[in-house]
Amino acid sequence: MDTQLAGIPASTGVVIGPARLYHTQVPKIRPRTIESDAVDLEVERLYKAVAISEEQIRSALGREDTQDGDHTVRDILNTHLVYLKDPMLIGQTEQRIGEQRESAEYALSQVVGEAERIFSGQEDPRFRERFADIQDVARRVLGNLLGRMTDLGSDLSHRQVILIAHDLSPSDTATLPKDRIIGFATEVGGPTSHTAILARSLRIPAVVGVTGLLEQVADGDTIILDGSHGTLVLGPSAEIRQRYEQTGRQIEADENRLRTYAFLPSVTLDGHALDISANIELPDEAKDVLQYGAGGIGLFRTEYLFMRARSLPSEEEQFQAYRRVLEYMEGRPVVIRTMDLGGDKFAHAIPVPDEMNPFMGWRAIRFCLQNRGLFRTQLRAILRAGVFGRARMMFPLISGVRELQEALAFLEEVKEELHNEKVQFEEHMPVGGMIELPSAVMVAEDLARHLDFFSIGSNDLIQYSLAVDRINEKIAHLYQPLHPGVLRMISHVVRVGHRQETPVEICGEMAANPLCCLVLLGLGMERFSMSPGAIPRVKAIVRSIRMEQLRSFGERILDISTAEEVERYALRVARRILPRYPWDEEQAFPVRHEQRSHEAVADTDLVVEASLRR
Amino acid sequence: MNEMFTVSREVVILNALGLHARPAASLVEAVSNLNCKVWIRKDDYTVNAKSLMGVLTLVAAQGTVLVITAEGKDAQRAVDRIVELVDGRFGEE
Numbered sequence: 036m037d038t039q040l041a042g043i044p045a046s047t048g049v050v051i052g053p054a055r056l057y058h059t060q061v062p063k064i065r066p067r068t069i070e071s072d073a074v075d076l077e078v079e080r081l082y083k084a085v086a087i088s089e090e091q092i093r094s095a096l097g098r099e100d101t102q103d104g105d106h107t108v109r110d111i112l113n114t115h116l117v118y119l120k121d122p123m124l125i126g127q128t129e130q131r132i133g134e135q136r137e138s139a140e141y142a143l144s145q146v147v148g149e150a151e152r153i154f155s156g157q158e159d160p161r162f163r164e165r166f167a168d169i170q171d172v173a174r175r176v177l178g179n180l181l182g183r184m185t186d187l188g189s190d191l192s193h194r195q196v197i198l199i200a201h202d203l204s205p206s207d208t209a210t211l212p213k214d215r216i217i218g219f220a221t222e223v224g225g226p227t228s229h230t231a232i233l234a235r236s237l238r239i240p241a242v243v244g245v246t247g248l249l250e251q252v253a254d255g256d257t258i259i260l261d262g263s264h265g266t267l268v269l270g271p272s273a274e275i276r277q278r279y280e281q282t283g284r285q286i287e288a289d290e291n292r293l294r295t296y297a298f299l300p301s302v303t304l305d306g307h308a309l310d311i312s313a314n315i316e317l318p319d320e321a322k323d324v325l326q327y328g329a330g331g332i333g334l335f336r337t338e339y340l341f342m343r344a345r346s347l348p349s350e351e352e353q354f355q356a357y358r359r360v361l362e363y364m365e366g367r368p369v370v371i372r373t374m375d376l377g378g379d380k381f382a383h384a385i386p387v388p389d390e391m392n393p394f395m396g397w398r399a400i401r402f403c404l405q406n407r408g409l410f411r412t413q414l415r416a417i418l419r420a421g422v423f424g425r426a427r428m429m430f431p432l433i434s435g436v437r438e439l440q441e442a443l444a445f446l447e448e449v450k451e452e453l454h455n456e457k458v459q460f461e462e463h464m465p466v467g468g469m470i471e472l473p474s475a476v477m478v479a480e481d482l483a484r485h486l487d488f489f490s491i492g493s494n495d496l497i498q499y500s501l502a503v504d505r506i507n508e509k510i511a512h513l514y515q516p517l518h519p520g521v522l523r524m525i526s527h528v529v530r531v532g533h534r535q536e537t538p539v540e541i542c543g544e545m546a547a548n549p550l551c552c553l554v555l556l557g558l559g560m561e562r563f564s565m566s567p568g569a570i571p572r573v574k575a576i577v578r579s580i581r582m583e584q585l586r587s588f589g590e591r592i593l594d595i596s597t598a599e600e601v602e603r604y605a606l607r608v609a610r611r612i613l614p615r616y617p618w619d620e621e622q623a624f625p626v627r628h629e630q631r632s633h634e635a636v637a638d639t640d641l642v643v644e645a646s647l648r649r
Numbered sequence: 650m651n652e653m654f655t656v657s658r659e660v661v662i663l664n665a666l667g668l669h670a671r672p673a674a675s676l677v678e679a680v681s682n683l684n685c686k687v688w689i690r691k692d693d694y695t696v697n698a699k700s701l702m703g704v705l706t707l708v709a710a711q712g713t714v715l716v717i718t719a720e721g722k723d724a725q726r727a728v729d730r731i732v733e734l735v736d737g738r739f740g741e742e
Contacts, residue, residue, distance in 0.1 A: 117674070123700035153706045165670060165705050346671055385666065406665075408741065
């Protein structure tokens with residue numbers, strides 16, 4: 036019987052393979068007491084296990100693949116070494132062995148349990164996360180006490196596996212033999228969790244946030260992982276398996292076919308050239324961006340540099356990262372957005388108190404303007420890197436002119452500093468602002484006087500203007516990119532841009548949706564930035580249409596008063612313009628997936644995948 | 650005078666981010682090789698200042714009052730080092 040589990044899509048692609056469970060939680064240890072004359076021996080056992088653990092960590096530190104540029108892995112492993120000597124963690128364990136005559140395993144698990152109670156009571160999530168390090172170290176020591184393998188690296192057979200875990204921390208993944216993992220699935224986490232980011236950068240399909248995963252999957256089970264739709268199929272029947280295998284092959288074949296579009300210019304049949312750029316999260320993604328046919332990078336989300344590292348990346352580290360991206364892009368434009376931390380994106384090194392309303396809280400430019408030290412370091416790094424390519428700087432979450440002026444004044448201050456220090460930097464770097472708050476839309480005219488370009492962040496603009504948290508499934512259906520309120524705002528920004536000669540780009544997920552993309556073209560949008568994988572398909576569409584076909588379309592769409600009618604009308608036009616495209620299956624609101632039953636998802640999606648590739 | 654002496658000081662956490670991972674690590678590092686015992690107390694909870702795990706469990710945010718107590722040969726030095734770190738906002742703005 037096929038069992039389907041639904042999670043959150045974290046990295047696209049379909050894989051089929053054996054499951055390999057990785058237990059990241061401290062194993063349950065039975066209480067065991069020892070004789071009083073065995074205390075010394077038990078303490079010795081503890082320290083032997085600690086010594087073996089230390090050796091394992093030191094050898095991981097010596098390996099080449101832990102020498103990566105952002106120091107993340109090294110920082111973590113070094114922290115683990117500190118914990119192996121911790122008077123509370125190890126000292127109290129020793130004390131319990133002597134005083135309570137507990138076995139080393141039980142004493143250690145009790146000390147860790149105590150710490151877990153303290154940490155889980157903390158309000159600040161960063162303090163709670165600190166517990167992960169202690170758990171990692173304890174798991175390693177316990178494993179060595181029990182004579183079990185703790186290093187996943189030495190534990191895996193040579194088969195390629197789909198890794199199943201509660202959650203994966205950077206220290207877990209640091210020691211993973213990545214060439215043997217074909218997919219990731221975790222019980223917790225969201226699209227920005229460590230596993231999700233890692234999987235995307237390795238181009239391995241992943242599904243996160245799968246409730247009850249570890250209870251349903253056993254080691255060696257054959258499972259299908261669909262990272263594009265966030266589903267897992269356990270014990271697939273031959274028929275389902277065949278269908279997915281076929282889908283997998285089609286996706287691959289189709290990606291290859293669509294790739295041929297990657298290298299063609301993004302020009303409509305009637306000669307309108309459009310800008311199609313890529314969104315990236317990590318510097319090394321820039322390497323692949325050109326293969327997908329991106330004309331540049333429309334959004335470099337720098338916050339991931341901060342989210343990955345345990346300590347704050349220094350000016351030099353940031354400078355190197357930005358410079359690397361600019362050099363990969365060989366003179367093509369790169370929009371570097373200053374850190375958009377807060378909301379659902381947090382950095383280990385920057386604790387932020389829990390908020391009732393994080394998306395309306397201390398985040399992005401607001402956070403930066405109150406943490407001038409951090410902001411200065413980033414601005415300096417961007418300005419300095421600017422001499423190595425065509426860099427643009429962009430500020431997130433601008434709410435009005437005052438805030439923008441404050442950021443711009445600070446930027447001038449930083450330039451002055453660099454100037455006085457006689458440090459080389461790009462003095463005339465264009466500066467843009469994200470238009471993602473309704474207030475910014477309404478004052479776009481005023482903002483344009485201070486900015487070189489606009490970038491509409493459609494994800495946030497939709498969320499803020501419709502007041503819909505799309506993670507909340509009860510209201511996810513209200514997250515409507517084609518809501519007339521949203522479209523009229525976008526249209527307003529485009530018109531202001533034309534009037535003020537301020538280029539307008541759109542960089543949300545909306546740009547990558549073929550139907551929404553046609554609507555945006557109708558509204559006069561000419562610059563799009565999207566995840567690299569979506570570029571070939573959008574290019575294929577752009578190269579098959581005439582702008583003149585969309586001229587009256589955009590005008591009429593603005594008169595429609597419901598999202599449903601907009602979608603129906605847009606679909607009608609889309610079918611007329613591109614009759615061969617499988618529009619019947621195309622949805623403007625991808626979140627509707629979640630409203631259908633799992634069974635239905637599998638069926639329709641297979642059809643979509645199949646027909647798309649025709 | 651007793652050879653063993655005890656030094657105690659009250660400090661207030663000044664840096665905006667509080668005693669999070671990095672400051673906690675630098676505090677532990679500053680005293681761990683000194684020849685003395687060091688404790689930090691917040692309200693009625695006391696931890697060993699040479700334990701990173703202990704210092705983190707203090708969860709000392711900006712404005713938190715902590716009492717440092719050191720005992721042993723290097724007691725004065727231990728307290729001085731911690732006070733210097735705390736007053737210097739752990740090198741943060």
